[in-house]
Structure formats: structure tokens, C-alpha cells
Amino acid sequence: MHGRRRLLRAAITSVVSVIAVSSGLVAVSTGQAMPESGARWTAAHDGEPAYPNVAIEWDVPITMSDGTVLKGNVYRPADAAGRPISEPTPTIVNLTPYSKLLSNIADSAMSIPILSDVVLGALRDFDLSGLGLGGITELTKALPAGLGRTFSVDRKLVRAGYTQVVVDVRGTGFSQGQWQVFGEREQRDGVEVIDWAARQPWSNGSIGMSGVSYSAINQLQTAERKPAALKAIFPIVPGSDLLRDIAATGGGIGVGFLPMWLLGVNGTKLVPNVQSLLNGNFDARWLADRAADPLTFFNVLLAALTVPSIEEIPDFMRDVLDDTSPIRTAWLGDPRRIDIPTFVYGGWHDIFTYSSPRVFDAVQVPAGQKKLVMGDTYHLTTGSGMGAAGGPPRLDVLQRAWFDKWLKGIDNGIEEFPDVTLWQQGGAWTSTTEFPRPGMEYRRLYLDAAVSGTARSVHDGSLSAAPGPPARLTVAPGLTGLCSRDGATGTAGMTAALDVCAKDNRVNELNGLTFTTAPVVAPTQISGPIAVHLNTVLDATDGYWAVTVNDVAPDGRSTVWTSGQLQASLRAVDESKALRSPNGDYTDPYPILTLASRQPLVPGEPTIVDIGLPATDGILHPGHRLRVDIFALNAPRGLPLRPLLNASDLKPQHLELDPDRPSWVNIPVSGKSGW
Numbered sequence: 206m207h208g209r210r211r212l213l214r215a216a217i218t219s220v221v222s223v224i225a226v227s228s229g230l231v232a233v234s235t236g237q238a239m240p241e242s243g244a245r246w247t248a249a250h251d252g253e254p255a256y257p258n259v260a261i262e263w264d265v266p267i268t269m270s271d272g273t274v275l276k277g278n279v280y281r282p283a284d285a286a287g288r289p290i291s292e293p294t295p296t297i298v299n300l301t302p303y304s305k306l307l308s309n310i311a312d313s314a315m316s317i318p319i320l321s322d323v324v325l326g327a328l329r330d331f332d333l334s335g336l337g338l339g340g341i342t343e344l345t346k347a348l349p350a351g352l353g354r355t356f357s358v359d360r361k362l363v364r365a366g367y368t369q370v371v372v373d374v375r376g377t378g379f380s381q382g383q384w385q386v387f388g389e390r391e392q393r394d395g396v397e398v399i400d401w402a403a404r405q406p407w408s409n410g411s412i413g414m415s416g417v418s419y420s421a422i423n424q425l426q427t428a429e430r431k432p433a434a435l436k437a438i439f440p441i442v443p444g445s446d447l448l449r450d451i452a453a454t455g456g457g458i459g460v461g462f463l464p465m466w467l468l469g470v471n472g473t474k475l476v477p478n479v480q481s482l483l484n485g486n487f488d489a490r491w492l493a494d495r496a497a498d499p500l501t502f503f504n505v506l507l508a509a510l511t512v513p514s515i516e517e518i519p520d521f522m523r524d525v526l527d528d529t530s531p532i533r534t535a536w537l538g539d540p541r542r543i544d545i546p547t548f549v550y551g552g553w554h555d556i557f558t559y560s561s562p563r564v565f566d567a568v569q570v571p572a573g574q575k576k577l578v579m580g581d582t583y584h585l586t587t588g589s590g591m592g593a594a595g596g597p598p599r600l601d602v603l604q605r606a607w608f609d610k611w612l613k614g615i616d617n618g619i620e621e622f623p624d625v626t627l628w629q630q631g632g633a634w635t636s637t638t639e640f641p642r643p644g645m646e647y648r649r650l651y652l653d654a655a656v657s658g659t660a661r662s663v664h665d666g667s668l669s670a671a672p673g674p675p676a677r678l679t680v681a682p683g684l685t686g687l688c689s690r691d692g693a694t695g696t697a698g699m700t701a702a703l704d705v706c707a708k709d710n711r712v713n714e715l716n717g718l719t720f721t722t723a724p725v726v727a728p729t730q731i732s733g734p735i736a737v738h739l740n741t742v743l744d745a746t747d748g749y750w751a752v753t754v755n756d757v758a759p760d761g762r763s764t765v766w767t768s769g770q771l772q773a774s775l776r777a778v779d780e781s782k783a784l785r786s787p788n789g790d791y792t793d794p795y796p797i798l799t800l801a802s803r804q805p806l807v808p809g810e811p812t813i814v815d816i817g818l819p820a821t822d823g824i825l826h827p828g829h830r831l832r833v834d835i836f837a838l839n840a841p842r843g844l845p846l847r848p849l850l851n852a853s854d855l856k857p858q859h860l861e862l863d864p865d866r867p868s869w870v871n872i873p874v875s876g877k878s879g880w
Contacts, residue, residue, distance in 0.1 A: 242618055243598035249617075254364035256282035260289040264379060264478065267372065267401050274490070276379040276478075277372035277398075278305050280363045293409040295612035296368045296402045299416040300395055300423045303373045304378035304473040309878040312358035329593075339708060340693070340701035343586040350588035351600030355441055356417045359601050367608065367654075368407050369415075372398055374423070376501065377474040381490050382476060383498040389424065390536050394453040395427035403434035410434055412610045415604060417441040418557075422534060422538075425564060429542040437546040437611035439604045442587050445538035445564050448798060451556045452525070452536070454771030455816070456798050457749065457843020458509050461695030462556060462584075471500050480583055484522035515800065515848045523540075526800040540567040546574040546611045546833050550600060552582035553766070554694045555632060555699075562640050566624075574611075574622035577640060581628040581823065583698025596634050597626050603864045618790040625694060629730075630766050630823035631756050641733030641820065645873035647786035650880065652720045652739075652833065652860070652868040653679060659757060659830065660719040661711065668722040670832060670880055672867040677742070681857040682749070682838035683716035690765040691753065695842030710755055710763040710834060718835040718860060721757060725825045728880035733818040733873035734784070736766060736791040737833065740866045741814050742859040746805040747852035748773040751839035752816050754870070756823060769818035771850055777802040790871040791816045805852065810831055811861050825878070833870050835860065 260283035267275045267812040280291040301308060329349035333342045354361070363369050375391050376384030403410045412434045414424040426437050444450040451459045454873035475495055481487045489571045508522040524530040541561070547568045551561025565577035578597055582589050590598035598606075603622075609615040623636030637643070653673035654666050664678045686692050689710055693701035701707040751770040755763045775798050779797040794815035805813050825831060837858045845853065862868060 211308050235316050242622065243602070247602045250361055250451070250602045250605045254361065255366050256290060256364045258283035258287050258794045259360050259363050260287055263480075267398060267637070269375070269397050271390070271628055272856070273382040274377060274380070275307070275375060275394065275398065277370050278309060278369070280358055280365055280369040282366055282368070282471045290526040293407055294366050294368050295411045295413065295608065296370060296396060296405075296408040297362065297413045297415050297533070297608065298402055299369065299371045299414070299420050300374050300398065301416065301420050302374040302377040302384065302470050302474075303419070304647040306378065306476065307359040307473065311353060311356065312360065315353050315357075316360055320787060321594045322773060324862045335703070337387070337704045338515055338702055339704045340586075340698065343582065343701070344698070345583075345591040346589040346593075347586045349599075350591035351604070352417065352588040353601065355415060355439075359604070359794065360606070361601065362605055364568070365605065366613075370402055373556065373698050374419075375493065376498070377470060379478045379491065381488065381494055383494055384470065384501040386502055386532075387426065387535055389531060392423070392426045392430065394533065395423050395797065396432045397432045398410050399427060399432040411436050411861045413608050413612050414438045418584065422447070424865040425543065427542055428545055428547070429539055431542070431544070433634055435545060437608060439548045439607055440564070441550045442552060442555050442557050442565060442584060443549065443561060445540055445560040446535040448466065448525075448533065450560050454683070454815040455770035455796065455842055456775040457825030457839060457845055458506070459556070459695060459842070460510075460844045461692065462697050463506060467506060467574055475499065495681065506791055509846050510844075512847055513851055516734060518800075518848065520696070528799050530795065532649070533718070540564045540807055541569055544570060546570060546607070548576045548603065548607045550578045550580070550588070552580050552584070552587060553628065554581070554583050554690060554698075555587070556584050556694065556697060558767075561819050565640065570616060571626075576624060578626045579628060583629065583693060583701055585698035598861060627822045630654070630764070631826060631829070632824045640822070641873055642730065642822065642834065642875070643873045645680065645730070645732050646875065647788055647792065647871055648792065648829070648874050649788070649790065649869040649871055650722065652862060652870070654862050656777075657719075659721045659761070660714055660832070662714045662717055662834075664718050666718065666720040668720045668831060668870070668880075673862065674862040675864065678718050678860045678862065679857050680835060680860070681716070681717050682855045683836075684838070684840060686839050687753070687841065689713035691751070691768045691839060691842045694768070702743040708762075708764060710753060710765050711761065713836070714763060714834055716836065719832055720835075721832040722830045722880055724759075724828045724830050725876070726827060727877040728827065729825040729874060729876035729878040730823070731766070731831075731872060731874055732822045732824070733793045735818040735873070736794055736871045737816045737869070738790065738820065738871065739814045739816065739868045740863055741773065741812050741834070742809060742861050743773060743806050743812070744808050744856045745852060746808065747845070747849050748776070748806070748856070748857070748858045749838055749843075749845050749853065750814055750816060751836040752818060753834040754818060754821070754831040754872070755834060756825055757832045759828045763768070763832060766823050767818045767821035768842075770843050771796060771814060771815045771816045772845055773812070773814055774803050774805050774849060774852070777804055778815065786871060786873075788871070791815050791817065792871060792873075811863070811866065813866070831872070
């Protein structure tokens with residue numbers, strides 16, 4: 206069997222390789238051995254299973270305290286005859302809004318004997334970067350990196366002696382109720398599902414949680430409530446501050462992601478349980494709940510995009526713009542309450558980049574019981590590069606090792622895995638003891654109108670150690686952000702296919718202001734959150750600012766490392782949550798983002814705007830430069846609320862470079878940059 210699998214995989218890979226290489230456009234990569242511990246964990250996960258089969262119990266009813274019935278599929282280890290084993294096992298819970306039917310379809314596709322491993326192997330070796338389609342390559346490498354198994358069901362994990370339970374979130378899939386989009390009642394459901402799983406005869410009472418994105422967020426929310434049976438979690442691309450992560454980053458609506466996401470969840474929740482129709486036990490309560498709320502949250506999205514004035518904003522939308530409302534308080538987590546082993550995976554260009562490192566920093570556990578891996582990935586390419594030469598093990602391998610340690614007590618050394626593993630942008634995979642890296646020193650670099658001679662932009666300015674002479678620079682709103690890394694982030698990576706957009710910001714810079722340093726003279730590390738302080742002037746009562754921080758190569762390529770955005774009238778900072786560096790400058794100017802805190806601008810009057818950028822990590826090599834780009838719009842990553850868009854009139858915006866009120870970037874640096 207194993208010999209035939211190797212032969213078939215080799216044949217498919219060879220066919221793909223011959224076609225690609227003969228075209229002269231595609232490279233096929235070869236790997237090297239991964240570190241010893243990673244190889245050992247991989248061998249354990251991919252080796253001979255403890256149990257040969259998986260038994261599935263479909264649509265198990267789980268009744269919540271308010272009478273609402275959720276539905277879950279239970280996957281249990283089984284013997285050669287397909288009978289579930291009698292001894293109880295540790296249990297892994299996944300709460301999904303994407304319908305466990307889809308999880309089952311994905312699981313079934315990955316469980317086809319021989320063929321699934323062959324296809325995953327071929328995807329791992331396939332490379333379209335020679336065509337300038339590196340984003341497609343990164344997407345194809347996500348599945349072999351363990352994304353599929355951690356998103357749906359990992360049968361290897363089940364056959365290793367775990368029970369896995371996949372439950373439709375309230376109001377989605379086949380579960381009763383109305384979808385709450387992370388509301389308070391939905392969060393209580395998480396605790397009740399954990400308690401239910403711990404009481405079942407097939408469970409030994411030791412529970413873990415797994416899953417990606419939504420199913421990572423509800424891991425954090427459940428762990429914050431401390432159910433006694435929950436022993437460990439493995440959140441992949443989690444968010445914890447959902448308004449600032451994606452719903453309204455900097456006050457701008459995430460139009461590149463939210464419409465398609467809401468359509469996807471609302472569409473799948475309307476798919477009925479066909480089997481129950483055939484069996485004559487169709488759930489009439491399910492149908493009534495769907496009829497009562499067929500398009501959850503679409504009313505808020507449509508109002509945000511269409512209501513023309515502040516006065517006309519409906520109450521249901523005002524709730525989202527009020528930080529004391531139930532939905533806003535539910536969307537803001539407090540990972541400091543988490544006290545169980547937590548392994549976080551995030552991506553530098555994910556929609557939840559802001560939260561992932563913050564969650565790791567906040568979790569309160571002893572040394573060795575929390576880990577952070579940050580990849581060079583978008584939401585849809587999560588895990589890409591894992592398991593490859595020089596990189597960390599696959600996501601599913603690390604998840605198995607994590608649960609083996611904290612649910613089974615196996616001494617496998619996972620606690621000695623580096624606390625922080627980072628794809629260092631501009632470099633390679635690295636590890637460190639904390640994030641940001643030790644030894645960073647925050648310093649100001651001032652925005653200067655002096656021409657750097659390095660960019661084609663609306664104005665090619667400089668980043669300097671001291672403010673330059675007075676100048677006023679003007680930038681107008683535009684749509685070049687459609688071809689940018691920020692645009693790719695805002696669409697979860699769907700528009701990242703073209704390297705000319707996602708890996709080089711020069712197209713976007715044609716409609717922006719650029720400020721660039723001299724080349725660094727020695728390797729220079731940047732690690733941590735970044736903030737930009739702008740002295741602005743508007744011709745209207747509102748406007749929109751977007752900022753990127755880039756690595757500029759000697760050949761001119763401008764690669765975005767991190768980005769931020771802010772609606773000018775929503776610039777008020779919550780000082781109780783804002784963070785500052787030792788020099789007193791913001792590193793995270795935490796905007797309040799409410800109607801009550803809105804401050805319309807006075808046209809023609811200089812106004813300070815502080816913009817935070819999610820933490821990043823990178824290295825500038827000798828000859829490379831640091832650049833700050835400034836734009837007056839950031840679609841599709843963010844689009845102003847319609848009343849605020851109307852208030853801006855989409856007029857050009859001005860940056861007032863005044864040595865008495867300078868503009869700067871506050872950046873964490875280590876190394877002899879020569880700036």
C-alpha cells in the first residue's frame with residue numbers, strides 16, 4: 206500500500222513537474238530535513254495509527270440552557286470492523302459557523318485512500334512564482350501545511366486516540382436559533398458544549414479546542430470563561446478585538462471581506478438537513494429560526510454603506526457604533542483571562558494580524574505553555590510554508606503534539622518548542638523568546654519633503670533623523686489600493702495572486718505620498734507595533750488616511766510589511782488602552798471608534814492624526830531602505846461609513862510638514878542602520 210502510494214505520488218508530481226519545467230516558467234522545489242523534534246512529531250502523526258478506523262455519529266443533539274438545540278458530528282476512534290472503541294478518550298471540540306456539512310465534505314475529500322496524500326504532495330511541490338503568480342502558489346501550499354485538517358476534521362488525530370466533535374454554531378448549519386455573530390449567548394454556548402462533551406461516556410473529561418478563524422475566535426472566548434474541563438486550545442488566526450481587526454479597522458468598513466463572508470455564512474445556514482427530510486423528522490424549529498432571520502447582519506452592512514447622514518443612522522447600526530452596546534462588548538475579548546496552554550498561529554498579512562500577537566502576550570500561563578507562530582500569510586493562505594525545509598512543522602503536526610502533551614500528558618518536548626517562531630520579513634524563519642524581539646529601541650523618523658530619488662509617487666519624500674523645512678503635500682483619494690498588499694489583506698488573500706500587486710507596492714504608490722530613508726549600512730531589525738503621527742489639513746469636515754511601512758530593495762521593489770488606516774473624525778484615542786514607547790510616543794494609539802467620540806474637522810485647520818499599524822517583524826539588509834507610504838483612501842481594505850464618506854466629499858487631503866509640529870513614524874529598531 207505505502208509503495209503504491211509513493212509511486213502514484215511520484216507519477217503525479219512528475220507529470221506536473223514536466224509540464225511546468227518544460228514551459229520554462231515554473232520551478233519545483235526540493236526540501237531538506239526539518240529539525241529533529243519536528244521530524245519526530247511528524248513521524249508520530251503520519252505513522253501507523255493506534256486505531257485503524259473512524260466511527261461517525263451524525264447530527265447529535267446538544268441542548269443549551271435556553272432550550273436551543275445545536276447539532277454536532279462526533280468522530281470516534283474505531284476498530285478494524287468500524288466499531289467505536291469502548292474506552293473514553295480526550296476530546297477536541299470545534300465550533301463552526303460554516304456548517305459541519307462542509308467540514309464533512311472537506312474531511313471526506315482528504316480521506317480518500319492514497320489519492321489525498323498524492324494530491325497534497327503535488328500541491329506542496331507545485332510553484333507558479335515564475336509566472337508572477339506567487340499568491341496562487343502560496344494558496345496551494347496551505348492545504349499540505351495542515352490547514353485542511355485543522356479547519357475541518359483531522360482523522361489522523363482521531364485514529365491516534367482522540368474524539369473530535371464538530372458543532373454548528375447557534376443559528377448556522379443544522380443548529381437551531383438565530384446566528385449571533387459572536388454575541389453573548391453564542392459565547393455561553395461554547396462553555397455549555399464543553400461541559401456537555403466532558404460528560405459523555407466516550408470522553409475522559411479532558412477537552413481541547415481546535416479550529417481556524419471563527420473557530421479560533423470562539424476558542425479564546427470560551428477559554429476566557431474558564432470551563433473546568435477545557436485543558437488546552439490551538440487557535441489558528443484568531444481575532445480578539447473584532448471591530449478593529451476586521452469589522453471597522455480604523456473606522457473603515459471591511460468591504461473586501463465582510464460582504465462575501467456574510468453571504469457565505471448566511472447561504473450555508475439556509476441549507477436544510479436533507480437526511481431529516483427523507484426520514485420524516487425534519488426540524489420545524491430550525492426552519493422557523495431561519496425564516497425569522499435569513500440574512501443576519503446584512504441590514505447593518507447595507508446601512509453602513511447607504512445611509513447618507515449621521516441623523517438617519519438606524520438604532521441597530523448605532524449599536525455597532527457604541528462601545529457600551531452588547532455587541533461591541535461581546536466583540537472585545539480579554540485574553541488575560543486565559544490560563545490554559547495556548548498555541549497561537551497568525552499571519553503577518555492576515556485580517557487578524559492586530560490581535561494574534563496581542564493574544565499571545567496577554568495569555569497568563571507558566572513558561573512553555575504558550576506559543577506563537579507568525580507566518581508570511583494571508584487569511585486564505587494560512588499555514589503556507591509550514592512543514593517545508595527550514596520551517597516549523599505542519600499545523601496539524603503541531604496541534605497533535607500540543608494536545609498529546611496537555612491532554613494526554615505525553616512527554617514529547619513540545620513545551621521546549623520556541624516560544625516565538627516568526628517568518629522574519631526580508632529574511633527567513635527565526636525563533637526568539639518573546640515578541641517583540643528583545644533589544645528593540647523606538648525612535649522617530651521624520652517625514653521630510655526632500656526628494657529621495659527612489660520612488661514614482663505623487664511626492665517622493667524622505668524619512669530623516671530630523672524634521673525638514675516647511676511644506677504642504679497633497680494626496681487625493683484613488684483606487685490604486687485594488688492592486689496592493691493591503692487590498693489582498695482586505696480580501697483575505699483572494700487578490701494576492703498577482704505578485705505585481707501583492708509583493709510590490711509601486712503601482713499603489715503612484716497615487717500616494719512616499720517617504721524613504723537612506724540605505725541601511727548593516728542588517729537592521731524591526732520588531733513590534735508601529736505608529737505614525739501626522740499633521741494634517743483637510744478641505745472638508747472629514748477624510749480618510751492609510752499608511753504602509755515598506756522594505757525597499759536596491760532594485761526599487763517596495764514590499765509592504767504592515768499597514769494602518771483611520772477615519773480622521775474618529776481619531777479620538779482611548780488612553781486607558783493606548784500603548785506608548787519609552788520616548789512617550791504612541792506605539793498603539795487605540796481609537797475609540799464611536800459616534801459619541803466623533804470629532805468633525807475644521808476645514809483648513811491643522812489637525813493631528815495618530816495611526817497605529819499592527820505589529821510586524823522584519824530585517825532590512827544592507828542597501829535596503831525603509832519607506833512610509835501615505836494614501837487618502839484604502840479600498841477594498843476599508844471604506845468610510847457612508848455619512849463620513851459624504852462629509853469628506855472625496856476631496857484631496859494635505860499633509861502639513863511643519864518643523865514646529867512635525868510628522869513622524871515611531872518605529873522599533875535594532876542594528877546600526879546608519880540613519
